[in-house]
Amino acid sequence: MRIEKLAALMEEKGFSGALVSPGANFYYLTGLHIHEAGERLTVLAVNPDGEYHILAPSLYQNVIKDFPVTFWRDGENPYSKLGTIMKELGIGGKVLVENTMRADWLIGIFHSDNRFDPYPLNVLMRELRMRKDKEELKLMQKAAEVADRVFEEILSWDIVGMTEKELALKIELRIRELSDGISFQPIVASGENGANPHHEPGNRKIRKGDMVILDYGARWKGYCSDITRTVAIGKPDEKLLEIYRIVKEAQEDAFQSVREGIKAKEVDRAARETISKAGYGEYFTHRTGHGLGLDVHEEPYIGPDGEVVLKNGMTFTIEPGIYLPGLGGVRIEDDVAVINGRGKRLTRADRELVIL
Numbered sequence: 001m002r003i004e005k006l007a008a009l010m011e012e013k014g015f016s017g018a019l020v021s022p023g024a025n026f027y028y029l030t031g032l033h034i035h036e037a038g039e040r041l042t043v044l045a046v047n048p049d050g051e052y053h054i055l056a057p058s059l060y061q062n063v064i065k066d067f068p069v070t071f072w073r074d075g076e077n078p079y080s081k082l083g084t085i086m087k088e089l090g091i092g093g094k095v096l097v098e099n100t101m102r103a104d105w106l107i108g109i110f111h112s113d114n115r116f117d118p119y120p121l122n123v124l125m126r127e128l129r130m131r132k133d134k135e136e137l138k139l140m141q142k143a144a145e146v147a148d149r150v151f152e153e154i155l156s157w158d159i160v161g162m163t164e165k166e167l168a169l170k171i172e173l174r175i176r177e178l179s180d181g182i183s184f185q186p187i188v189a190s191g192e193n194g195a196n197p198h199h200e201p202g203n204r205k206i207r208k209g210d211m212v213i214l215d216y217g218a219r220w221k222g223y224c225s226d227i228t229r230t231v232a233i234g235k236p237d238e239k240l241l242e243i244y245r246i247v248k249e250a251q252e253d254a255f256q257s258v259r260e261g262i263k264a265k266e267v268d269r270a271a272r273e274t275i276s277k278a279g280y281g282e283y284f285t286h287r288t289g290h291g292l293g294l295d296v297h298e299e300p301y302i303g304p305d306g307e308v309v310l311k312n313g314m315t316f317t318i319e320p321g322i323y324l325p326g327l328g329g330v331r332i333e334d335d336v337a338v339i340n341g342r343g344k345r346l347t348r349a350d351r352e353l354v355i356l
């Protein structure tokens with residue numbers, strides 16, 4: 001069904017086929033979980049008639065069933081086998097290629113087909129994946145509920161004196177216990193480290209006076225959640241309290257602005273205006289959010305350049321932040337779906353400042 005939709009789009013846009021390597025698109029189209037980081041050539045080839053064939057290493061022989069598939073063994077040349085599949089499906093010339101395909105695979109395909117003219121697959125896949133159906137929304141809600149539950153539990157842990165790494169590991173473990181796994185490596189950024197939005201948890205111990213940014217997510221049957229809450233350890237600096245209030249207001253303003261039919265950049269503007277008016281515009285150093293689904297970052301991106309028109313079924317984060325060098329930062333993030341023309345929060349953990 002999904003492969004047919006991709007085929008129809010390819011037909012309309014004049015592509016001779018698509019080569020999809022393991023990852024979210026491969027899973028979306030086939031339902032097969034194939035290890036993304038494997039170095040052995042694995043490709044789903046689809047043509048505009050909706051015919052498809054998988055080339056896979058023989059170690060997947062017991063995983064890929066009920067699919068037209070050719071297996072290759074270590075020691076064989078997989079590129080000549082892929083060439084045969086492409087020829088049989090009539091794929092050549094203008095071909096869609098998975099955006100994240102490994103360069104060595106791409107080079108191998110180039111060298112075995114001199115008519116090969118690649119285009120990024122996501123120009124079509126984004127159209128298919130951006131709007132989630134009811135089943136997908138249910139899975140996203142489940143992933144969001146795990147994120148909320150883990151936050152509730154964190155509030156009962158004695159985190160003072162833990163290092164960022166220890167807390168991140170504990171969060172990861174709990175997510176893995178409650179779901180299919182983490183959607184990305186948790187961020188724990190304490191004190192001055194909070195000024196780095198993508199801080200990698202280190203050996204700094206969480207202590208009194210800190211604001212601590214906790215940013216993590218779970219996967220439920222492939223679908224991601226992504227939540228951020230910022231908590232205080234004891235009474236924090238007045239400036240940090242002030243930016244907490246502003247970020248919370250900006251997050252609410254952006255959420256309230258969500259409507260079917262507006263552009264993504266209008267949601268970004270709502271958050272940015274609130275922060276800029278309060279005098280902290282230059283300290284909000286990233287977009288307001290990003291689409292969320294099988295990938296933790298996907299369309300629609302909620303940034304100043306977000307031209308995508310929001311539609312029912314789209315899911316994205318709203319996560320403004322203020323980052324003050326040398327002092328710390330605050331970010332508050334929820335996962336939101338457009339339902340019946342308005343925003344609906346999927347993550348619902350308390351956004352009031354919690355002082356531990």
Ligand SMILES: CSCC[C@H](N)C(=O)N1CCC[C@H]1C(=O)O
Binds near residue numbers: 286297333
């Ligand atoms: C996938 S790692 C980052 C997860 C985080 N929730 C996130 O998406 N962001 C943190 C700062 C901004 C935003 C981003 O766009 O990277």
